[in-house]
Amino acid sequence: MTELLRVSHTMTLSWRYGTSWYFAEFIRALRDERRLLGLRCPVCRRVYLPPRVVCGNCYAELSEWVEVKDSGTVRAFTIVHIPIVDPTSGQPRPTPYGMALIQLDGADTTLNHYLAENNPAKLRIGMRVQAVWREERRGTLSDIVHFAAMNNQTMNDEQ
């Protein structure tokens, strides 16, 4: 029998994604003013991050911008131990690292982001966290390095 072979192929690809007015405004506020903007549904009043044209539940058009704080409450967390490709670098992210779904103050959705803490014993659902920002901002979620437990509040859950 002929020996089976594998043919390898590596490509570098690039894309240019349009932001629409929604993401353009979100990026501008984030980059220039270090503000996080959400959109409120006129029907159910739910505040959405990321910004988008429509509330999926109501199919209502969103237009009311709402400022969301850079502090929030951990709704879910994990410690990742396997080297997952970091989409911003294309390289595996060093492990272990903490991740959480964080409900930012003023938002009804949660944000998927990194935690400063990677010891599961020190993490709890309901704990309060604060964004740690980079010096220079580009208008992406990577402008936030990670979220850290708020001072003196680690044992003081949301009321």
Added chain:
Amino acid sequence: MKRVAVIGTGQTKHTKARDDVSQTELVREATTRALADAGITIHEVDAIVLSNMELFEGRALPEMWVGEGAGGYRKPVTKIATGGTSGTSACIAGYHQCASGLFDIVLVVGWEKHSEGATQTGMALTDPLWDRNVASGAVGNFALSISQYVAERGVTPQQAAKIAVKARRNAARNPNAHLQMDGITVEKVLESRMLADPVHLLDMCPQSDGACAVIYAAEDRAKKLCPRPAWVRAAVTRHDQPYIGDLDRRLVTMRTLRDAAREAYQRVGISEPLKEIDVAEIYEPVSYAELAWYEALGFCAEGEAGRLIDDGVTEMNGELPVNPSGGVLSTNPVGASGVIRVAEAAAQVMGRAGDHQVADVRLALATGYGVYAWSDVMILSAG
């Protein structure tokens, strides 16, 4: 609308790498087996529906490259894509084509060759403006949802591990399954490498190469061609919002699966699913998800899923065997995984499931799962 039944199924041997076949050959293997099982030739097939996640292999237009493997020349060929649900959605689309009365015999084929590609890269190509900033992968995303489910329902790592053990032991009786681990134990699952708390390596599905085909026939043809066809009684799909943070407590609420199951049960007239359904083939990408699906599918009350596996209710000899095939935890060629659920449920009804056949199956359930954004539910019956 015509009554429709599955009259044949075919699978490849699923494994880590099928270097001996191309994607086209893989699809041909499953297709020829399904045709033989149905006792028909490709010339009797009126339409073909395909399922594959091409970003995993990095090959555009798979429906063109692979169509000839499914016998698609000069026939209506379409491809369905709904994430992990693609296979069950293709089965639902094929059912719709047949039930419409426009086609008498419809072939559905799903396949994936994960060994050829960069599955993680494919998963990372999500929304460029939002999701691509954070590296979490499928495992990280599951682990986040699982932390909420565990906190609210109190299920233990041991109960999740029992699901993983059940799947791999069942798979040992399924010659097509990828991971066949007769000697697996709860301890071995808990000692396996931690991927993302609380998910161990053996809690997670593998990445497989494989293909699966299902053949439908409309009522008159089904009765002529098959002594005990698996009649489609319900086929329901539900979609939900896109971003990971959109859905509150995703694994706990799992509203797509809850809604799809409720509608499917209503159509069939099922009020007590645990008692009335004889076997279930559900799409469980991680052990904890199967526990959550028990609740969403109404097999037990909220918070009772751990007890269900502790009591062995869903084991092969239990009241409702779940995933006699070994499930997605044992075999996961993503584009085929949903088709495998339907094929296995149908084979159970048809009495053709071999060593993992459950006795006296009249009513079988199959589900699909697609990134929380989709759930599919199909119910098949002997009558």
